[in-house]
Amino acid sequence: MRISRLVTRTLRDDPPEAETASHRLMLRAGLIQQVAAGIYAYLPLAWRSLRKIEQIVREEMDAAGSQELRMPALQPMELWEQSGRAAAFGDNMFSLEDRRGRPLALAPTHEEVVTNIVKGNVQSYRDLPVILYQMQTKFRDEPRPRAGLVRVREFTMKDAYSFDAGDEGLDVSYQAMAQAYRNVFRRCSIPVVMAEADSGAIGGKDSHEFLLPTDTGEDTVITCPSCGYAANAEKAAGVYPDQPVPDPLPLEEVSTPGMKTIASLCEFLGVDEAQTLKAVFYSADGEVVFVTIRGDLEVNEVKLKNALHCNELRLAEDEEVAAAGIVAGSASAIGITKVRRIADSSISNGGNFVVGANKNDTHYRNANYPRDFDADLVTDIALTEPGHRCADCGADLEFTRGVEVGHIFKLGTFFSEALGAYYLDSDGGQQPITMGCYGIGVSRILAAAIEQNHDERGIVFPAPIAPYDVHLVALNMSDEAVAAAATDLYDRLWAAGIEVLFDDRADAAAGVKFNDADLIGLPVRLVVSPRNLRQSAVEVRGRTAEDADMVALDDVVSAVNGLIQPD
C-alpha cells in the first residue's frame, strides 16, 4: 500500500478526549474513527490488524477441535423470552421491531441461537462433543462506553460454545478452550492473568477471565503472590481480619446525637469500625432488602445479587428506605421484620457490636447475632479489599487493574433445559446437553495489544498482528533514482510475500515520514534515500532497535525476513 493513497491521516498531537494509551494512539495513527459514543469505524490499517487477530484466533480454535460457523446478529426477541434473558439483559439489549411490529434484538451474545442449532443437529451422545464458534458483531447498549475500543457498544467477538455429555466432557472442552486462549494471547503479545470470575446471573460452575494487567484497566484483579491464586474483585474470596468473639454483654441503648455515618459514630463512641455492624439498603428487582455487614467491610454487590437471585440490584433510594419504615443512619436488623434481611457472615466474626436502634440519634451497644436480631439469609457477601489475605495460603493479596480480553464459562444445562436441547445417553435416557461458552473480544485485543506494546513515539505492533510487516520510507521521491529504487524494492518485497506500507509521498519532509513510521509502529522500517543509494544500500531498522543496519539493496528481502520471522 502506498501512503499517498491510504485513507488515513495521522495526527500531530494527542487527541484531547483520549485518556488511555491505546485510545490515544489508535486515533493519532489513524486506525479508528468514532461514529458515535462507543461506535467506531475501523480504518484500513486497523482492519488489516483485526483480520490478522481473527486469523490467529481461528487457527487456535480450529486446532482445539472447534468448528467455525456464522449465526445472525438479528434475532427474534421471542428466543430471549424463552431463555428468560430478555429481562437479565434489560436495557443493555438493542431491540427493534420489524415492519409487522414483531420484536427483534441485535444480539449481545448467541447462546440461545447456538443451542437451537445444536438441538436440531445432535440427538445422541455419539454426536458429542461439539464445539462451535464464530466471528460476529455483538451489540450491547453499554451505559458508559469508554477508552476507545475497550468498552464499546458494537464490537467484534469470537464466541464459542461447547456441548458435552456430562460434566467430565465439559471439563475437557473447558481446558482445551483455556489453552487455546493462552495461545492466542501469547501470539498477540498480551501477557494475561487467568483469574477466577463470577459466573453471572446464569449460574454455572466455573468461570475465568483473561485480563491484561494495566493501570488503565476497568476491572480489578486480585492475585496472591505466594500461591498464584487469581480472581477478579467480584469473585475473590479473601480473608478479612478476625475480630475476637467476646462474652456477650447485655444490650444497652446509647444516645448518639447527629451520628449518621459509621466513621462519625466510631469517633463519637471511641470504637473501631470492626466493632460495629452497618446497615445497607438495596432495591432488588424493586423490593427493598436490608443488608447487614460488619462496619469495616463493604458489600460485594455481585455476591449479593447472586444470593438474591435477582436481575436488577441497586442501592435503594431514600424514599424507598423511608417507605419501608427504616430509620436511615440509625438502622439495624433488631426488630426488623417487614423487609427481607440479608447478613454477611462477618456478623458472627466479633461481637458486642454497636448497631443502630431504629430511632433517630440512638444506637445500641453489645448487639449479638442471633441473640438480638435475626436474618433471612446469612452468607458471604463481603468485598475483598486491600489488607485482606489469601484464603488459600494466608499471604497478603495484591490488587491490580486489568482489561478483560477473554472470558470462559461453564454454563451447565441452563440453556439446554430452557430451550430443550437433549441427547440420548447410552442407556437410552434423555439428558440435557452440558454447555460451556467462551468469548474473546477481537477488537479489544487490538486495544489491549497496543496498551501493552507502545512507547513514547507510538505503537510497537507485535509482528503477528501488525497491519503490514514493513514501513518503507523513501526520502526525496523527486529524486528519480530514489523513486526507482524504492518502487523496485516495494515490488520485490511483495513478491517475496512481505507486506509493505510504502511512504511514497513526494511532499512530506523526512521528519514527518519518520514520525509517522514510529507512530504507526510496524515491526521494520526501511529507508531509501539519496545518501543510502550512494552506497547501494538501504537502512533497515526494527521498531525498537537502537541502531539501524545498512544492507545492500540485493540483500534487503532476506534481512527483512530475518527480522519478522525470528523463530
Added chain:
RNA sequence: CGGGGUGUAGCGCAGUGGCUAGCGCGCCACGUUCGGGACGUGGAGGUCGGUGGUUCGAAUCCACUCACCCCGACCA
C-alpha cells in the same frame, strides 16, 4: 441514571452584546527545499450543535433540547 465538562473551518483552539467571526495545523496552486514534524507567494474552506426567546443588533444573554468526553453507578 447521578456529578463534572465541552460543542465555532477537516483537526486543535481563540473570540462574553456591535462593522465582513479569527489563529495554528492541514488542504489547493506555483516556486524553492529534501535524513527527525521546511520556506515564500497566492487561494479555497463556517447552518458558530439544534429550536425558541430577549434585543435596533446574538457565536456572545435566557429557556428548552441534542450530541460527545471524564468520574461514579452499570458492565456474562
